[in-house]
Amino acid sequence: MSSISNRDRQLKLSYQQKLPNQMVTALVVLDSQLTIKYVNPAAEALLVKSFNKLYDLPITTVFYNSPIKKERLEQLLTSGQEFSDSDVTIEFFDHSRITVEITASSVEFSKQPHIILEFKQIDQQKQMSIEAFQHQQWESSRDLIRGLAHEIKNPLGGLRGAAQLLSKELTQEQQEYTEMIIEQADRLTNLVDKLLGPNQLPQMAKQNIHIVLEKVFKLINFNNPKNIKFIRDYDPSIPEISFDQDKLQQAVLNIVNNAVQIIDEGCKITLKTRAASNKTINGRRVKLCVQISIIDNGPGIPKKIQDTLFYPMVSARDNGTGLGLSISQTLVQQHKGKLSCYSRPGHTEFLILLPLQEENNNEC
Structure with a gap:
């Protein structure tokens, strides 16, 4: 059997030192007191904190809700039997959440027992x-x-x-x-x-997306008995894109009207635009698109209808027909775009993604 040369030993040491920093899986090393002794760059990104800020912190203080019970980690140190959990929701102190797969295993460093936690974020999938x-x-x-x-x-x-x-x-x-x-x-x-629903094909023309939002703003603000505050947060660098102005205006107007009817007097609605990159629209990856956000600080959409919100005849209001959002979905789909909604009490955001013209037929 051939022995390992000094050069190979150095190369092995280089692999051991550098590979954890290149991994997309987040690695966290804990000592026997369950305090953090090492995190790789992927873990820094996942936890939104640098290694210097995480070092020597008890793992239980990093999360609002601990994804792994302290007793299980202590048992791992004793038994050495690794375990895995899938589809675990981690909540941070700012109440943001991510979904991960977690693997916990034991290892020795300097003859002392340690734990390696591997976090793989699965939110996107x-x-x-x-x-x-x-x-x-x-x-x-x-x-x-x-x-x-x-x-x-x-x-x-x-x-x-x-x-x-x-x-x-x-x-x-x-x-x-x-x-x-x-x-x-x-x-x-x-x-x-x-x-x-709409049965005519959209008449596409290249124009500024903010024309639509300004028209909706003027229409709603003209008759505003609830004194709703409108905030316009536009990105002027967004290039012109091809769309049917009437159809897209109707899609946005339906969403804003819904918000106006649900929120209380004095609440606010934000119309926001941004350029977005590497988004998934109906199963295909789009390199560059326009993102339109309609955000309100009302009571939110009931959780029981959030998954079916865009179906015909589904409404959060007792006297609603449930057609407005369904029509908006159809109109956005006609533009090869995507309409989605994220809602919790105090924050509801409808998100429209529209690919730039050159991206309409390209997948990446």
């Missing part, structure tokens, strides 16, 4: 899976609603026509009944048209 499922469910429910709408619309036309013919045979007093039939048929037809 989890979010992509959730969004793919929700998008599939949204398309299925939309197709079902459209099919039912067509089935309802056809006999409504016949009913209205028959009422018009019958009206000619009746006296003026009796025509009151046929007029009621015609009126209700028209009302139902209007509702069915809304259920069918």
